[in-house]
Amino acid sequence: MIDAIKNQQSKINNLRVGTLPLLLLALVILAYLAFLFFAPQSPPKPDDTWTRIQNEKIVRIGIDPSSPPFIVDDGKGNLSGFDVALANELAHKWGVKIQWVYTGYDGLYDALNAKQFDLILSALPYNPSKTQDVFFSHAYFNGGPVLIVRGDDTTTTDLAGLQNKTIAVELGSNGDAAARKYQKRYNLNLKQFNTSQDALRALQRGAVNAAIVDPITFIDFQRAEADTGAKTWRVVGKSLADENYIIAVRRDAPTLLREINAVIDSLRRAGKLDEMQKENF
Structure with a gap:
């Protein structure tokens, strides 16, 4: 009986001696990793261009x-x-x-x-x-293409409101490509012109219900045609493409x-x- 107790105690002592260093090492590693993760990082060094x-x-x-x-x-x-x-x-x-x-x-x-x-x-x-x-x-x-309507169109709020209507675009432009993405969904009738200015003139004549052009062209047109009422025209919604x-x-x-x-x-x-x-x- 005494020998059995001594053997068991010896096993416990051996376990303590063999595992304590490993446990301590593991705790040290965990503490180090925690420090790296949670410790405040120093700001990155400014690049040479910004420094100059x-x-x-x-x-x-x-x-x-x-x-x-x-x-x-x-x-x-x-x-x-x-x-x-x-x-x-x-x-x-x-x-x-x-x-x-x-x-x-x-x-x-x-x-x-x-x-x-x-x-x-x-x-x-x-x-x-x-x-x-x-x-x-x-x-x-x-500078992506935008939907333009005349000032007397007070109801159109998006492309969905132009179903079965005619929209002017410049052939091969980003506005043309954007309009084609929605053509089938809203049954749009696209009428193509050689330039965005021609598309806007068609809207001015009332030959189309709306136009899709880039915003810079539209702003230039409004400035040039201010006396004809183009200043009252408006952009509907956001750009149709970025x-x-x-x-x-x-x-x-x-x-x-x-x-x-x-x-x-x-x-x-x-x-x-x-x-x-x-x-x-």
């Missing part, structure tokens, strides 16, 4: 100033447009000055990656084929990208982007 902008107090912006109403040069070096207003907001928020770098539109991406400037802000639409080369900001304007305008930065500038997005998001929440659009369009 802050140190020199200058942001270099690549542009092709031939895209009104986004950005245009009056021939005397004076720039105006929506993109210029947005650039000024960025510079104001960051406390820096702007250095404009003129570049041909087709060469903007190459010049950006050659570090000739810090970012592109020049009527630049989102291009998925470029996402391996650059970072794109949040959208600051949607054609987002963005800012591009190099992929080695994530801090700059975050700062750009922060300003764009702030301007959108405050309604400032809409104000800038009205002022420049």
Whole structure:
């Protein structure tokens, strides 16, 4: 009996000696992992581009100033447009000055990656084929096609309200493609024209019930035809397809990208982007 008790105690002692170090090691590992997961992380180091902008107090912006109403040069070096207003907001928020770098539109991406400037802000639409080369900001304007009706049409609230009606589109445009997506669903009669302006003139004559064009073309038409009542025409609903305008930065500038997005998001929440659009369009 005494020998059996001694053997059992020996087994317990051996268990304690063999397992305690392993339990302690496991607890140490768990504590370390918990620290890594829950401990506050130090902020990432700012990228070199953002650091230089802050140190020199200058942001270099690549542009092709031939895209009104986004950005245009009056021939005397004076720039105006929506993109210029947005650039000024960025510079104001960051406390820096702007250095404009003129570049041909087709060469903007190459010049950006050659570090000739810090970012592109020049009527630049989102291009998925470029996402391996650059970072794109949040959208600051949607240039996708919109549904337009005359001022005396007070009942149309969406495409569903135009069932069996005739809609003017520009042949081969994004508006044409968007309209075809809904053609069968709402039994739309699409009438194609050579240009978006021709589509809007058909609406003006009363030859169609509505038109689908890009918002810039519509705004230009309203301005040109203000005396004919086009100012009373309205956009129905949201864009029928996205054609987002963005800012591009190099992929080695994530801090700059975050700062750009922060300003764009702030301007959108405050309604400032809409104000800038009205002022420049």
